Structures are given as C-alpha cells and as structure tokens.
Amino acid sequence: TVTLRQMDGRPLGTATSYLQETTAPLTLEQALSAYGHGAFTASLKPVLTFGIGPKPVWIHLGIDNDAAATQIRRLTVGISWLDHVDIYVRHDDRTTATWRMGDRLPFALRPIDSHVFAADVGLPPGRSDLMLRIATFDPMVLPISLQAPAQAASAEGRESASYAFIYGFMFALLAYNLMLFIGMHASRYGLYSLYLATFMLTNVAYTGYGFQWLWPTHPGWTQWSQPTLMILCASCGLLFARNFLDTHRHFPRLHRGILACIAIGALALVGTALIDWQSAALVLAFAFVTVFTVLMLGLGVLSVRAGLPAGRYFLLAAACSMAGDVLTVLAVLGIVPFDDWTFRAAEAGMLLDATLLALALTYQFREGEERREKAEHLARLDPLTGINNRRSFDSIGESIWSIARRNDRHLSVIVLDLDHFKRINDAHGHACGDEVLKATANLLHQTLRDSDIIARWGGEEFIVLLPETGLAEAVALAERLRDAIANLCIIRQGVSIKITASLGVTERRPGQQTLEALIAEADHLMYQAKDLERNRVCHTMEKEMEVDG
C-alpha cells in the first residue's frame, strides 16, 4: 500500500503485487478473487519486467489517502508500446473508474494526451485499490507511478524538451548531410541521412510520440512500426557502413554478406506481416538489431586493422551505439535496473554515434581533398627533379606571356641544354645522369628568383621564364648560370663529374605573337651555342650587333 507522500513520480513496483494469467483471460472479478485468496506475488523490484511476449499480467496497488478530502493523482505506466492497458479503480468494494487503452486502440481513447499511458485517478479519503491488466507481445516492462497531475505534466514537459533537443540535433545533422548529398552527388551522405532519419523514426515510434503526434488513428501501424522501423534503420546503417568503409574493395565477401543479411531480414519481415504474426516480427527485429550491432562493431575492428583512416571513428561510433543499445535492452528485459538513464542509453549512444560518424565523414572529405590536391600538384611536377614539367610551364607561361604582352613589359627566356650528356650516361651510368639532372635543377632553383619560372623542358633541357627582365639582365643571369654549372662539382663513387651547358637567351619583342615563337628563338640560339663549341651563352643582342655591324 502506498500513501500520498510516496506518490512522487518514482516507480512504485515494490508496493505492488502481480498475477500472470496462465490460460484463459481473467475477468476483473476473477482477478479480485484471486487477489483475495493471496494468489498475487509481491514484487521485489521497483519496475516490474516480464520479458518479451509474456502472458497478460494483473497488478494490484493498494492506496491509502490519509488526507480529509478526495485527492487526484495521475497514474502513469511509463512505457509506450503496451498493447492493452486496462485500469480499474476500486473504493468501498465498488469499481469507481475504468479506462481501457493500449496501442491496439485508437489514441483518442486515452484520457490524457500523453505518449505513455496515464489517467487521473480520484482517491476518496481512506483505502482504494488499483487493478491493472496489461497484455502485450512486446517486452513487458512496467514503470508504474503516481503523482499530482501538475507535477506529472511538468515532468512530461521536461522529457519532451529533452527529445526535442535530440531530434533537433539529429535533424540538423541530417539536413546538412542531405545538402552535401544533393550538392556533391556523394551517396555516402545520402545513406548517412537515411540512417539518421530512420533512427529518428524508430525512436519516435518506440517512445510513443509517433502514435501521439503522427499516426494517432492508425493503431495497426503503431503495432508494426516498431519491428519494421528497427529493421529499416539497421539496414540503412549497414548500407551506410558498406559505402563509408568501401567494403566492396576492402572486404568483398562481407560486402555481399551484408546485402544478403539485409535481404533475409526484409523478406522475413514481409513474411511475418503477410501472416500477421506480430510477435515473430518483434523477435526477428530484436535478432536483426543484434546482428546489426555485432556487424557494425566487427566492421569497425576490421577497418582499423586494415588501416583504413576513418576506421577509428567508425569503430568508436559503433562501440558507443552498441553500449547504449545493450544497456537499453538489458533494462527493458529487466536484467539491469530500469530507470531513465538505462532506458535512454540507446539514445545517448546514438547521439554519440551520429556525431562521430559526422566527424568521420568530414575527416574523409578533408582527406579526399588533400589527396586530390596532392595528385594535382604532383601532376604538375617533373618526378625526377621536382621542378615544373612542360605541361605546367605551358599553363603558367601563357598567363605570364599575356600579362607582359598586354602591359608591354619585359619578358625574357633562357633555354639551357647540358652538353654531351649522353657521354655522362654512357661513362657513369643512367643513375649518375639522373643525379646530374637533379643537381642542375637544384642549382637553377637556388640561383633564380621565386618569380622566375623554371621547368624541365625535355631530357637534359631546361627552360627559364624571366618576367620583368630585359635582355641584358637575362644574358648576365645566363652567364652566371653557365659559370655555376661549369663549376658544379658532382662526386659519384669517388669520381668527380664535370659538366657544362649551352644556353640560348632572348627577350620578347613588341609585336611578337606567341610565347611558342619566343621559345623557338631561344632554342635556336641554344643550338647556335652548341655549334660554337658548347659551354656558351648565345643571345639576340649578338645577332642585332652582327646586323648593325
């Protein structure tokens, strides 16, 4: 028996006693008579639990109103998914109030607009008895409490606010990822959004908010929504994992196995729906979610072991979600004490899961961008010397050329070719030739300004584009380069290798049409230098002097 003071919203299980029906359903009179004969068992737990799909249960709670006037207290059975909740209030051997509710009956029959089962009970002074009959295919967990209606309403308000926070947070993640999906056509963002959306729907269904807000006139769907959405959500999670971890490439057998698993789950669900076997659908859904949780964790472990960069986030996310799910299931099955924290652990786990996966997606995106930038950068460089290759020179050179042309600015070019390079290769080997090419590129890099463009033009040929540089200055620079190359000391296997280079230098002339023509001129001059015994700089100034002379 509970007194008014004990009616503070906490579960009153230890004040109750119960009787489970064995064969035929009992009437109220039969249950009362059984109670009178002491057939009820006193509950030792504050929250009664009877596992999945148990026989219907009768619960008795004695109430002592020690005040002088009638008191109203809100009776709450704080779980949403019970099929039938019949409540009888007895006073002076009479039934003073009866309510029938449950998620097999339309929501409108509920006396209080709540996502769980609640009724305001009038308690005259003295002793009253509450008799409840509860029947369900789902896990039967019964947090029964009494408290003043205003208090109950404010507790429910706080609870709703916490759900609003969870849904708001998840909705923001969902909307953001949906936009990424639409904008980038990357299916992993779409699958992640789908996973979040189905999780939210599953949660809305099992917390009873779905029945209260979304489908109050469809008790049939309320029944089937839970197994259906559980299987749908787990399937979306697996599809996301397949895509996110690229299982097709890394774990091909698992990739196919996951799809088979989803297909079996979906077919089995359709089968149970066709024969309207709801208890089997529930057992199937719980089994599927268990397989899902194990698979997600296993995929996380495998991807970390395979060194997949985003694997750590995934594993941590899967572990958070699994810990939350396990705690909630244990609470619902009565294996660990049922309270707000244990019951809502799955939500906390999923919040962490969703956040970590969002981080993992961002990490993966950043990594992809870095890879792409690196590949683009590498595609512009000569792999041996690390300076620009011809393709990259062409694109940079063209823009410098058009600026110089439009603004009529100085622009010079040097073409440099190493002399008798074939001999170096022949005498010291190809690897040694490579070393010489690298040393030459290095020297160019160190001697020239950052604004000058250096590139490897061909085998042992280099090109330098000198913006804002007149011919005299370019020729002086070319001479310095020639001299530095001639003095370059490359020692390989104790042998000192000497090299020289021939250089052609020219400057853009007003009216000259293309950069190509300018380079061809410098190239021509470089060949002139080769003809003149090599290790020389030839330039257009000489040509002009010759013409003048």
Ligand SMILES: Nc1nc2c(ncn2[C@@H]2O[C@H](COP(=O)(O)OP(=O)(O)OP(=O)(O)O)[C@@H](O)[C@H]2O)c(=O)[nH]1
């Ligand atoms: N080691 C090495 N050799 C290269 C590379 N690219 C081209 N070569 C070699 O450079 C040599 C160029 O020879 P040639 O075109 O006959 O010119 P050269 O021997 O320098 O003679 P001149 O240009 O007339 O002074 C060839 O033997 C090519 O195989 C490279 O990346 N590494």
